[in-house]
Amino acid sequence: MISFVVRLRSRAHFVVTSGRTGKSGAFIGINAHRRSQARQRLGIIITALLAVYLVIGVRLVQYGLAGPAVTGSFGGGAPTAASRPDIVDRNGKLLATDLNMVSLYADPRRIVDADEVVEKLADVIPNLDWSETHKKLRSGTAFQWLRRQLTPRQQADILALGIPGIGFRPEKRRFYPGGVTASHIVGHVNVDNQGLAGMERYLDQQGLADLRLAGLTGTAPLEPVRLSIDLRVQSIVREVVANAMIAYRAEAAGAVILDVETGEVLAMASVPDYDPNQPSRTLPDGSVDREYEKGWFNRMSNATFEMGSTFKSFTLAMGLDEGKITLNSVVDASRPIRMGGFTIKDFRGKNRPLSIPEVFQYSSNIGTAAVADRVGIEGHQQFLTKLGLLSRMETEMPGVATPTQPRTWKKINSVTISFGHGVATTPLQTAVAAASLINGGNLIAPTFLPRSLEEAKSVSRAIIKETTSADMRYLFTWNGIKGSGRGAQVEGFNVGGKTGTADKVINGRYARNINFNAFVAAFPMDKPKYIVLSIIDAPTTGEHGGRTAASTAAPMIKQIIRRTAPLLGVQPRFGAPEAQQLLVNY
Structure with a gap:
């Protein structure tokens, strides 16, 4: 019993003493308890400090063994090294x-x-x-x-x-x-x-x-x-237009080849151009070469021009499709037209009535204006809109220019637009519209991505009759053999087309001695597969010293077709009688 009491007293925080002594009580074991708590707290602190130092030591070892972190100082705006597709x-x-x-x-x-x-x-x-x-x-x-x-x-x-x-x-x-x-x-x-x-x-x-x-x-x-482009064909087209700009001492030149059945762009070049590996160039003084950067400008799709007499193709197609003329029709081109203070005359005119093939062959402004007059102002505007020549072209290529036209069409506007003055379009959409004239009458939006015939049919839109398209193929062929297209003719490939020589607009006025020349061609004309359009801006000379499209833009087409037709899979055919090519009720 005594030993049990002793054990209890040793464990107690205090005990009550005998009342005989008169003492109220005494606390015992408090110091021992405090010492125990102090030891526990010290142990916790030591453990925590050891853990912190252990973590720091481990991280230091990791940093010491790791390689140099070259991205450690990147700012938030630093771009990532992301891939682009080939x-x-x-x-x-x-x-x-x-x-x-x-x-x-x-x-x-x-x-x-x-x-x-x-x-x-x-x-x-x-x-x-x-x-x-x-x-x-x-x-x-x-x-x-x-x-x-x-x-x-x-x-x-x-x-x-x-x-x-x-x-x-x-x-x-x-x-x-x-x-x-x-x-x-x-x-x-x-x-x-x-x-x-x-x-x-x-x-x-x-x-x-x-x-x-x-x-x-x-x-x-x-x-x-x-x-959709063919690099071999693209290389040839670019070489031809670059050489033409130098040879004809022109400000710029360009060309495009379209598949008339699918709308695919097989090649397109515009010079001056630039090296995309070095889009900007620095001069010795440290300034940027602005002349070099002018090569960024793509004149084939991002610039508009008055396309001159190439528009006569659309005017005659309009008259044929509306039933206002036939290939056997005759229009009076014997004297100039005076209208609104302007005199419209022919360049080297015949001063006599002309058949429709002759209007196309001799590029008669008077005859073309007569056809537009038969259709009327509203019908003329609607037809060009239907061809896509008055609205922005839809394609994958960014930066496509929007055509310009008069705010209000009057009779003088319709007359001048009939032969390519007063409306400015991009060369690429001119080629697209021309393709619809000879592919059976279907307007197909151009594409720079591959497109099958089935896909082309789903996006094409019939805009003229098949008979009208057949008549236009005849006119293209006629002019390629008899008219201004002779300079683009390549033996064996049956090339047809239409030239366009326009006075260039400078500061809002026509410059009589500066031309913008174009030629739109198709081949082979017995079954057209490709449209080729060339442009040359402000040439100062040309073949045999001429400055018109027949002396500049047409020879460019000849070089392009001669060198690219075999690569495009077009087989030459020789010995076809000329009469068979032009067989028509005329």
């Missing part, structure tokens, strides 16, 4: 692809001596802007680009310098193997691999840019995008 031609030939590159950046907060860094980098990087680079290195910010898209050799040389505070970021650079060959069709990208022009911009508009922003493109290769 672009290929209809035969799979490469037009655009991505190359893996690196770009140089700096963390100015870690730069010790900015002057030394600039001096070392200038030995490796050509044309380094010392003042601008020094300003970036002294900015005190977390991230600054120093040079985008370095070569592997430059990267190795900079690494050998061992400069702290700078690093490299993997990036993509767009490469165009063909250079200038298809620059206006393919387009180009900026330094961040974002499409700025041509089909490159079209890809971004189709959702590629949104995917990039969402980080969904990554660095994995994407499925190639196939275009």
Whole structure:
């Protein structure tokens, strides 16, 4: 019993003593309890500190074993190295692809001596802007680009310098193997691999840019995008128009080839052009070469011109389709037309009544105006609208110009528009409208992507009768043999077409001594497959010293067809009697 009481007292915080002593009570064991609590708290603190030091030690070991983190100083606005799909031609030939590159950046907060860094980098990087680079290195910010898209050799040389505070970021650079060959069709990208022009911009508009922003493109290769153009044909067309601009001392030139059955663009070139691998060029004084950048302008789809007498094709087709004329009709072209203070006359006119084939052959302004007058102002405007010549063309190519026309059509407007003055359209949509005249009467929107015959039928729209189209094929053939189209004739390929020589509009007035020339042709005319349209702006000379379309634009067509027809699968046929080609009730 005594031992039990002793154990209880040893465990108690206090005990009550005997009342005989007169004492109320005494606390015992308090010091022991406090000592126990202190030991527990000290143990917890020591354990916590050991855990913190352990975590810090582990992280230090990880940092020591890890490689250099070159992306550690990136700002929030730094772009990601995302891939773009390859672009290929209809035969799979490469037009655009991505190359893996690196770009140089700096963390100015870690730069010790900015002057030394600039001096070392200038030995490796050509044309380094010392003042601008020094300003970036002294900015005190977390991230600054120093040079985008370095070569592997430059990267190795900079690494050998061992400069702290700078690093490299993997990036993509767009490469165009063909250079200038298809620059206006393919387009180009900026330094961040974002499409700025041509089909490159079209890809971004189709959702590629949104995917990039969402980080969904990554660095994995994407499925190639196939275009409708044939790189072999494109190379020839570009060479022909570039040579013509030089030979005829012109301001610009261009050409396009269309498949009349599908609307596919097989080739399109506009010069001056540019190298998409170097869309901008810097002059020795450091300024941007603005003359070089003028090559960005695509005159085939992004510029409008008065297309001159090529419009006579549409006027005669209108008269035939409306039943106002037939191929056997005769119109009076014996004297000029005076209207609204203007005198309309023919260039080298015959001063006599002309048949409809003769109106086309001799390119009679008077005869064409007479046909337009028979249709009427409203009918004329409606027909050109139906052909798509008065509204913005729908196609994948960004930057398509909108045609211009008079706000209010009067009789004088209808007359002048009948032979190509007073309405300005793009050369590409002129070619598209011409294709509808000879393919059976179907208007097919142009495309820079492959399109099958079935797909073309689903988007085509009948705008003229098949009999009208047959009559227009006859007129094209007639003019190719008898008229101004002789300069474009290629033996064995049966070329037909119409020239257009227009006085160029400068500062709102027609310049009598400066021409804008065009030629629209089709081949082979017995069963047309392709439309070819050429333009040449302000030539100062031409074949045999002439400056008209017959001496400039037509020879361009001849060179293009002669060299590209075999590549397009058109077989030449020789020995066909001329009478068989022109067999008609006339």
